[in-house]
Amino acid sequence: MGYLSAVEMREHAPSEDAALRWHLFSNHFPPLPSGILPVAKRVLRLIRAGRTTAKVRLPDGVLYRGQTHAPVLVCAEAWHLDAFLTE
Numbered sequence: 001m002g003y004l005s006a007v008e009m010r011e012h013a014p015s016e017d018a019a020l021r022w023h024l025f026s027n028h029f030p031p032l033p034s035g036i037l038p039v040a041k042r043v044l045r046l047i048r049a050g051r052t053t054a055k056v057r058l059p060d061g062v063l064y065r066g067q068t069h070a071p072v073l074v075c076a077e078a079w080h081l082d083a084f085l086t087e
Contacts, residue, residue, distance in 0.1 A: 043075045
């Protein structure tokens with residue numbers, strides 16, 4: 001499991017959405033909360049658009065330093081989204 005598994009899944013899954021869903025809920029232990037998926041998709045869109053200083057609203061029950069918003073780069077690192085940001 002880990003980065004290489006995420007890369008493989010991204011390459012072979014029927015869609016990036018399917019690969020991301022698998023990564024967040026099966027490639028993490030414990031699995032991340034289900035509300036993370038739409039936030040992770042937004043994180044990827046923002047980073048790809050060059051908006052690396054943006055913040056995103058976290059799903060209910062998830063806080064970053066006691067706050068409901070977190071920087072996109074912090075989310076990308078915490079959720080190991082690097083496999084989805086490389087070509």
